[in-house]
Amino acid sequence: MSEPTAPPPSFWTEPRGVRTWLATTDHKRIAILFFVGTALALMLGGTFALILRVELVVPDHGIVGAHAYDKLFTHHGIVMVWMFMIPAIPGVFGNFLVPLMIGANELAFPRLNRASFWVYATGACITLAALIGGGVDTGWTFYTPYSTTTPTAVAVVCVGVFVLGISSVMTGLNFIVTVHTRRAPSVPWMKLPLFVWTIYATSIILVLATPVLGLSLALVGADHVWHLGLFDPAAGGDPVLFQHLFWFYSHPAVYIMVLPAMGVVSEVVSTFAHNRPASYGGIVVATIGIALVGFFTWGHHMFVAGMSMFDTGMFGALSMFVAVFSAIKMFAWVITFYRGRVVLAAPVLYVFTFLFLFLFGGMTGVAVATSSLDVHWHDTYFIVAHFHFIMVGATLTAYLAALHYWFPKLTGRRYSEVWARRAAVAVALGFVGTFLPQFLLGNAGMPRRYYAYPEEWQWLHVASTCGAGLLALGLGTTLVYLGVALRRGPPSGDDPWQSRGFEWRTPSPPPAVAFSAPPVWERDAYSYEDEVP
Amino acid sequence: MTAAILTLAALLGSDAPDLDRASSGQPAIGLDEHVGAPLPLATPFVDSSGAAVTLAQYAGTKPIVLVLAYARCAMLCSVVLHATGDALAAGPLVPGRDYTPIVVSLDPRETPDEAARRQATLLERIGRPGDRAAWPYLVGTDANIHAVADALGFHYAWDPRTEQYAHPAAIFVLTPAGRVAEYLRGVQFPALDAAITRAGRGELTPSAARDLVACFHFDPALRRHGARIQLFFRLGAGAVFLGLASTVIGLLVWERRRRRRG
Structure with missing residues (x-):
């Protein structure tokens, strides 16, 4: 570690001017733009969630009516899935770090990267305009035939999400080409940092699956406007076909969210255990395995929608296969910690929370992949709690781990470790407090998407709302101390965590051009052998 | 939303073969009550051991379920068969001694x-494993099955799209002489013993209620728009592929030119 006495002009300050930011093709600045966009989406989606939770404190009519409630949970889902969780880690940390981790100064297509952000912003604006201008009440899944007949603004939201999807494909395409063509000579495939592997695997899913979502939503939007009856049994259509098309994208979308989260965890675990990952090859194989097998599991969303016993069994078994790959990673992380010299810092606390949520959420995933059990839990709060644990909890905690781990890299400053630890504990307790009661509610029979419920479940709903409040407090605190650190945080130095990662071998924050020549890295990104006895 | 809906259609007064839903894609099924009608006892069937049998072999002295x-x-x-088995096992009457249960x-x-194989699970359910005579299970030709079903007023149909038979859920109690004594509709038969006793005395008992439960996995989706x-x-997919390929190639060429220019 070296203290920067006269830091080189960083990408933050050079070149100057708002216009240079808005028109930038620098991957680091685009990452910051994505951070602003996705953080706003997180706040908006979180606000919708808080209103939902406050409504549910009382068993019947609370602060919003039934129809407003329908719109709120729909808006919460749409904003969180397509504006925050899909783009968050690839858009922010993928953009910032992938070139630095492979020894490149930019992505393969810098202008395509700039376009991907502005297309994202356009899609987000269209979607938000539709939500503000009337809203949608279908749930984020747009199930037909209701979505084609509801008088709400389905068609415009479909256009918005379609445009957001185009941004995803642009981002994914750029990463794939970048990893293939822009690696420095000293970074062969099997020396790629694990985070790059996960971004690469995620990009494959983004490019292959997102067009299916776009085409499906195009059909729903067209059906909504022209009443084609494509998915309406009354007009000879098949509503289950839409579910197949929707989940063919939307289940892999879970891995779009979780794979980059796993990449973050691999990096944080190795750095803070000061230890090489227990099985680099195993983690790489598991990463690619999850991306590929994830394409063949979508049917488990339709166990009760009419499916043959054979299909049910196959989709169930393939879904469980994902757990095998996940377990490989889980064991690798735990062994890396066990054999390492763990430094307990805020990113590690978030990783601990990740591991708990991922394990608990994953095991409940195996349970609901068992079709006989799924019949009982289908469309209940159990499912809501399960996917919030595995999808939201894992992604959010990894996102926060990444934000804390790479904050010095992005800004060159340090945040208050004390406040960071407090916030990490609040987020952990808040998240578990929100969704653990929902597992119990779902098991007791509480259906999802209802704004009223029997009185005997009130205490669980109140507990869940208290958890949500604590979670919001943790996230709000994070926003404050990171904002303070951004302005007044002490200099971090180039490598405050004594990481061996490639991205830390450039100044923090990096200059606009990070490498004057292709770097020659003799030691790989996990070379801690001299530290661990 | 599910495309395949189990029609537990309780249709009051459905005495005629009136479930004609063929126009909406649902096969026509129904249950005419032919109380007192004789069954064609000479119709040949094959039992689970492969032996040729007729219903007449089981008639004569005991009522038939x-x-x-x-x-x-x-x-x-399965629900109907298990409910029948449970009702048979629960009562004081003994299958084989007091009456003969038969599956066709x-x-x-x-x-x-x-x-x-199917019979073995049924025999275990009534506590008579391996005793094939306790609950014979017969198979036969389409014409012969129809002959028996028509005599019972049991209207069923093959649905090639879902590859299943649509049929009413009901069981029948026959007099020892092989006449239709009573129809028990639905999937629970708590009054089976009483019906057997009445049939044993030769009594004919029309149903008071004519509700019909259909055993059919109704799939309303005609999938006209699938193609x-x-x-x-x-x-x-073609457009996306062409779009992505031309984007990658175009950008690679453009970036290369840009670099050459310096």
Whole structure:
């Protein structure tokens, strides 16, 4: 570690001017733009969630009516899935770090990267305009035939999400080409940092699956406007076909969210255990395995929608296969910690929370992949709690781990470790407090998407709302101390965590051009052998 | 939303074969009550051991409990058979001694081997494992099955789209002489023993209520638009592929030129 006495002009300050930011093709600045966009989406989606939770404190009519409630949970889902969780880690940390981790100064297509952000912003604006201008009440899944007949603004939201999807494909395409063509000579495939592997695997899913979502939503939007009856049994259509098309994208979308989260965890675990990952090859194989097998599991969303016993069994078994790959990673992380010299810092606390949520959420995933059990839990709060644990909890905690781990890299400053630890504990307790009661509610029979419920479940709903409040407090605190650190945080130095990662071998924050020549890295990104006895 | 809906259609007063839903894609099924009608006892069948039999062999001295079901049925046949078995096992009457329960398969594709496997689970359910005579399970040709079903007023139909028989859920109690004594509708038969006793005395008892439960996995989706949607996706996939390929190639060429210019 070296203290920067006269830091080189960083990408933050050079070149100057708002216009240079808005028109930038620098991957680091685009990452910051994505951070602003996705953080706003997180706040908006979180606000919708808080209103939902406050409504549910009382068993019947609370602060919003039934129809407003329908719109709120729909808006919460749409904003969180397509504006925050899909783009968050690839858009922010993928953009910032992938070139630095492979020894490149930019992505393969810098202008395509700039376009991907502005297309994202356009899609987000269209979607938000539709939500503000009337809203949608279908749930984020747009199930037909209701979505084609509801008088709400389905068609415009479909256009918005379609445009957001185009941004995803642009981002994914750029990463794939970048990893293939822009690696420095000293970074062969099997020396790629694990985070790059996960971004690469995620990009494959983004490019292959997102067009299916776009085409499906195009059909729903067209059906909504022209009443084609494509998915309406009354007009000879098949509503289950839409579910197949929707989940063919939307289940892999879970891995779009979780794979980059796993990449973050691999990096944080190795750095803070000061230890090489227990099985680099195993983690790489598991990463690619999850991306590929994830394409063949979508049917488990339709166990009760009419499916043959054979299909049910196959989709169930393939879904469980994902757990095998996940377990490989889980064991690798735990062994890396066990054999390492763990430094307990805020990113590690978030990783601990990740591991708990991922394990608990994953095991409940195996349970609901068992079709006989799924019949009982289908469309209940159990499912809501399960996917919030595995999808939201894992992604959010990894996102926060990444934000804390790479904050010095992005800004060159340090945040208050004390406040960071407090916030990490609040987020952990808040998240578990929100969704653990929902597992119990779902098991007791509480259906999802209802704004009223029997009185005997009130205490669980109140507990869940208290958890949500604590979670919001943790996230709000994070926003404050990171904002303070951004302005007044002490200099971090180039490598405050004594990481061996490639991205830390450039100044923090990096200059606009990070490498004057292709770097020659003799030691790989996990070379801690001299530290661990 | 599910495309395949189990129609537990309780249709009051459905005495005629009136479930004619063929126009909406649902096969016509129904249950005419032919109380007192004789069954064609001479109709040949094959039992689960492969031996040729007729219903006449089981008639004569004891009332008969007849169930029409089939082994590959994915819907209510198992429920009806298990409920029949439970009702038989619960009462004081003993199958084989006081009456003869018989299953006739609706499915002419069913083999004696399949019949034997299905029969084995039924015999275990009534506590008579291995005792094939306690609850015979018969298979036969389509014409012969229809002959028995028609005599009972039991209207069923093969639905090639879902590959299943649509049929009413009901069982039949016959007098020792082989006449239809009573229809028990639905999937629970708590009054079976009483009905057997009445049939044993030769009494004929028309049903008071005529509710009909259908055993059929109704799939309302005709999928008329499937081919169009498939074409749309093929064209869309082609467009996406061409779009991505031209984007990558175009940008690679452009970036290379830009670098050359310095």
